[in-house]
Amino acid sequence: MNPLAVEIWLYVMAAYMVVSFTMFVMARFSQYEWNNQPHPCASTITTWWRTSQRQQRFWFITGTLLRQGSGLNPKAASTRIVGSIWWFFTLIIISSYTANLAAFLTVERTSTPIESAADLAKQEDIEYGTLEGGSTMTFFRDSKIETYQKMWKFMESRKPSVFVPNYEEGVQRVLKGNYAFLMESTLLDYIVQRNCNLTQVGGLLDSKGYGIAMPVGSPWRDKISLAILDLQEKGVIQMLYNKWWKDTGDVCSRDEKKKDSKASPLGIANIGGVFVVLLCGLSLAIVVAMLEFCWNSRKNAQTDRQSLCSEMANELRFAVRCHAPPRRPALKRSCSRCQTTSATYVPPPPRAPPNGCELNLPRSVENGAARHRGSFGYDVNDCA
Incomplete structure (x- = not known):
């Protein structure tokens, strides 16, 4: 329907x-x-x-x-x-x-061929890489998970190299096609929301938190930790995230683009x-x-x-x-044209011939035939 x-x-x-x-x-x-x-x-x-x-x-x-x-x-x-x-x-x-x-x-029926890191590891048509020398590269190199080890062997063996020196080059390589760039989620979220031609596939591969380094025994450690927890409970951190990530005015309308890409029912206007x-x-x-x-x-x-x-x-x-x-x-x-009659033609009886006249019957009657070809005639020869 x-x-x-x-x-x-x-x-x-x-x-x-x-x-x-x-x-x-x-x-x-x-x-x-x-x-x-x-x-x-x-x-x-x-x-x-x-x-x-x-x-x-x-x-x-x-x-x-x-x-x-x-x-x-x-x-x-x-x-x-x-x-x-x-x-x-x-x-x-x-x-x-x-x-x-x-x-x-x-x-x-149209679905993305790559839905997770496991899908990337199962194929070799689409190349994938990370920032050279970054934390994501270190994660794959030191990982003990079989899937990530397989991905690291693939990235390490590709020539030319799939590693990029900076994030801008990695994004441009993704835009050219047939390449997936693995990067930190915070920066990934920022870039994807400003470029509708890019999309995030799958969830997080690894989760790490950010911290503020302080000297050992610093009296500010507990105060800053409690302040961060208080900001999280009040939703201030989420508000700051929306302010600097989503409400900056340069975010693409991904929802409208996704809506237009789907087939819509034909209405009166169509x-x-x-x-x-x-x-x-x-x-x-x-x-x-x-x-x-x-x-x-x-x-x-x-x-x-x-x-x-x-x-x-x-x-x-x-x-x-x-x-x-x-x-x-x-x-x-x-x-x-449908009015038909079943009556047959019956000829009138012959009249008596005059005195001295010979009655000549039609040939069909003389031969005993049942059909009548015409009326009887009189031969007036030798008639008085």
């Missing part, structure tokens, strides 16, 4: 209901949707409309939304406009959803225009449906030889009924 905002999902559901209902109503008003295919001239209409028409309209919208199609195809111009604009709507919605879904999956297009298409379809209704009522009025207002009232009365009968009264008209 994340690729689309909550309001977009609600609008899609509302559009689904509105389009389905609109197509259902238009189909009731349009005479073209009442054809009883494949027998358009059947004298009785089946219960197809009443039993399955409503479900078919919703099924058509559902199948189109899921790009599967439906067995029902609109016939009238108004319903075809609704179907076409709904196809366009679903094309944009599904394409936007698919594209943003890929973005969500990509962002969620795909709201497709809803406007859908409403415009529905409005056009309604106008076309009204024109179809008036045109069909006019033709039916001429056929039934009644006034246009009466015909429109009958059609409208039938269309707005919630529980329509299986047969539609407006379809009681018969189709001329």
